[in-house]
Amino acid sequence: EFAREAKSRSSERARLERECVRARAPSVSPSARARDVTPPSSAMDGALGFLSSLLGRGQETTDTITTRPVNTYGSDGSDGSDGAKTRRRARPAAPKPTLSEEDERRSTYIENAKYLLITCVVWVHALDDFLATATIVNAESASVRRTKLDVMEPALPWIRALYLTLATFSMPLFTALAGFQSKSWLEIARGYDANASVMLARVQKSTSMLIGGWVFWQALYVAVSYSDVSPLQWWSPVGVTWFLIALWVWRNSVLLLGALRDSTIYAIVCVLAIAVGFTDTPSTKNGLAFLDWQRVCAYAIYFYAGLVLVKREHVDEILRQFMHLSRPWMRFAAGYGVLGVVFGAFMLSDVLGEPFGEVQEWLLVVSPYGVTKWYHPIIEALWRVVLYLVVALASVAFMSVVPTEEYFFTELGSRTLTAYLLHRVFLTTYTDITTKFWDDDDIDVAFQITMGVFMLPLLVSQVCLTRAVTTFCAPLVDPALRMAETMPWIFHARYDAYDTTEEEEIIDVAARDGIE
Numbered sequence: 001e002f003a004r005e006a007k008s009r010s011s012e013r014a015r016l017e018r019e020c021v022r023a024r025a026p027s028v029s030p031s032a033r034a035r036d037v038t039p040p041s042s043a044m045d046g047a048l049g050f051l052s053s054l055l056g057r058g059q060e061t062t063d064t065i066t067t068r069p070v071n072t073y074g075s076d077g078s079d080g081s082d083g084a085k086t087r088r089r090a091r092p093a094a095p096k097p098t099l100s101e102e103d104e105r106r107s108t109y110i111e112n113a114k115y116l117l118i119t120c121v122v123w124v125h126a127l128d129d130f131l132a133t134a135t136i137v138n139a140e141s142a143s144v145r146r147t148k149l150d151v152m153e154p155a156l157p158w159i160r161a162l163y164l165t166l167a168t169f170s171m172p173l174f175t176a177l178a179g180f181q182s183k184s185w186l187e188i189a190r191g192y193d194a195n196a197s198v199m200l201a202r203v204q205k206s207t208s209m210l211i212g213g214w215v216f217w218q219a220l221y222v223a224v225s226y227s228d229v230s231p232l233q234w235w236s237p238v239g240v241t242w243f244l245i246a247l248w249v250w251r252n253s254v255l256l257l258g259a260l261r262d263s264t265i266y267a268i269v270c271v272l273a274i275a276v277g278f279t280d281t282p283s284t285k286n287g288l289a290f291l292d293w294q295r296v297c298a299y300a301i302y303f304y305a306g307l308v309l310v311k312r313e314h315v316d317e318i319l320r321q322f323m324h325l326s327r328p329w330m331r332f333a334a335g336y337g338v339l340g341v342v343f344g345a346f347m348l349s350d351v352l353g354e355p356f357g358e359v360q361e362w363l364l365v366v367s368p369y370g371v372t373k374w375y376h377p378i379i380e381a382l383w384r385v386v387l388y389l390v391v392a393l394a395s396v397a398f399m400s401v402v403p404t405e406e407y408f409f410t411e412l413g414s415r416t417l418t419a420y421l422l423h424r425v426f427l428t429t430y431t432d433i434t435t436k437f438w439d440d441d442d443i444d445v446a447f448q449i450t451m452g453v454f455m456l457p458l459l460v461s462q463v464c465l466t467r468a469v470t471t472f473c474a475p476l477v478d479p480a481l482r483m484a485e486t487m488p489w490i491f492h493a494r495y496d497a498y499d500t501t502e503e504e505e506i507i508d509v510a511a512r513d514g515i516e
Contacts, residue, residue: 102316105404109319111413113402114177118416118465120170122423123457127163129431130452131156131356151445159453160356161346167363168342169394172302176395178247179306180315185251186307189258206251208480214244216479217421224428226286236288239424246296250303262308273301273388274381277369289366298365301388322404331400338397342390362387412465418473419464426460 134152185202214237221238237245257265276297281289289295322331349359361367362383369377434452463469475482 102319105319106312106315108406108410109315109402109404110177110181111410112404112407113399114174114413114416115409115465116398116402117170117174117177118413118419119457119461120166121174121420122427122461122464124163124166124170125424125427126457126460127159127166127453129427130449131159131163133431133435133452134448152449155449157347157350159449160350161343162453164346164359164363165339165343165394167360168391169398172299172391173395173398175243175246175299175302176306176310179250179303180310182251182254182303182307183312185254186258189255191259203252203255206248209478210244210248212480213417213421213477214241214248216476217241217244221424229286231285233284233286233288235290236284236286237292238288240420242292242295243420245291246299247303249296250300253300254307265308266304269300269304273298274384277365277381277384278377280368292366294368295364295366298384302391319404335397335400338393342394342397415465415467415470418470418477419461421477422464422469422473423460426463427456430456 134149134156188202218234218238218241221241222233225238226233257268260268276294281294283289322328325331346359350356362380365384365387369380371377430452434448
């Protein structure tokens with residue numbers, strides 16, 4: 001594969017060189033060409049310079065972009081002490097890369113999938129809160145709560161099956177798309193781009209955004225949920241913050257594992273995802289796992305599936321097949337049919353009396369295997385293999401029903417990080433309010449089901465994806481970037497000193513969106 005790719009790149013470069021030489025050569029007669037005194041090497045140098053500018057690899061000639069860290073925000077000071085007194089000179093605007101038709105089609109398809117997936121993630125969390133609120137019966141309100149629960153009982157198996165079906169593919173597929181859009185990390189790890197500044201820019205931006213965002217949102221959720229627990233419950237991710245830590249670990253692990261073959265990488269990740277269940281993860285006082293390492297390791301298989309298993313050309317070929325289907329409705333019928341089978345399987349497990357909590361724990365992989373008897377961990381490891389197969393089947397079915405054309409919601413797919421981090425605030429607020437009034441006889445059960453199961457997740461997801469909300473919350477998503485803009489004097493080197501203009505807007509728009 002490497003040899004074929006190198007040969008293809010070499011032939012493409014040679015073709016571009018020939019075209020550049022022809023483009024720059026003046027149109028003159030043979031006799032005039034014979035009298036031309038321009039040395040051939042000069043013409044070739046000009047052609048190669050033009051080619052370099054086309055490929056975006058020309059060295060920046062301005063003094064604001066260098067191959068080493070720009071000294072400081074200051075003018076001449078070696079320690080940057082005068083940085084606050086000097087205005088930073090504006091960098092020249094980078095030319096926007098031109099997307100090919102296949103890149104545009106693939107980007108639209110991925111953005112559509114991300115929008116639908118973030119809606120499903122919000123839906124899953126809303127259903128989780130609803131089921132927790134609706135099924136709890138305490139001594140103070142036993143009579144009213146039991147009456148409402150009896151009325152709601154016929155609908156609960158359907159709601160639980162819907163929750164489990166959405167949870168089967170939503171977050172795993174979301175993680176796989178994060179891996180798919182992190183392929184530039186793999187290309188750097190394999191030496192396709194030998195520029196060290198590119199790798200440094202990736203690590204710097206990813207670390208500042210993900211770790212900085214985790215610090216803020218973890219502090220927020222700890223203050224809301226565990227303010228009365230001491231000592232401070234800092235090292236156990238609360239709610240959705242585990243994904244920021246996980247994404248940072250996965251991306252940086254690519255720099256370590258990326259030099260290996262794809263098959264070797266995925267074998268290591270598969271062994272890790274299965275073996276981590278045999279190990280114990282310490283828990284903090286609030287009952288949550290330390291840094292959620294079980295889920296970080298178990299979900300790594302999804303991230304690396306998008307990173308190394310699914311190639312861009314695979315997606316392009318699938319989209320071409322979708323376009324040439326004689327009966328386009330067939331892919332929708334097949335996708336919804338498979339998801340219906342998964343839904344039916346969870347309904348069957350509920351009818352057979354399988355405890356909902358055990359199925360949920362198996363699906364979310366947040367805890368190690370049980371050790372009641374010596375062979376139980378082995379059985380649960382086999383069940384985890386079954387889980388990965390079910391997730392793969394449901395994910396393929398979901399991606400088959402994702403539209404390939406651009407719609408009004410396509411643009412919203414690029415704002416998923418803000419929606420992912422913020423939606424829990426709205427859901428928690430709604431849950432706290434409804435818990436106080438849940439036992440009110442004046443509130444109809446049908447209204448509570450309609451709001452908690454259908455209306456709430458739809459409203460919250462759309463509100464969190466609006467431009468006004470994402471713009472307002474931008475400093476909270478990437479606090480380091482805002483600090484660099486407002487307090488440049490605290491940095492030794494410019495925050496974007498290693499920034500480059502390579503295909504970041506095409507491959508890895510994650511400079512502004514951590515999920516990507």
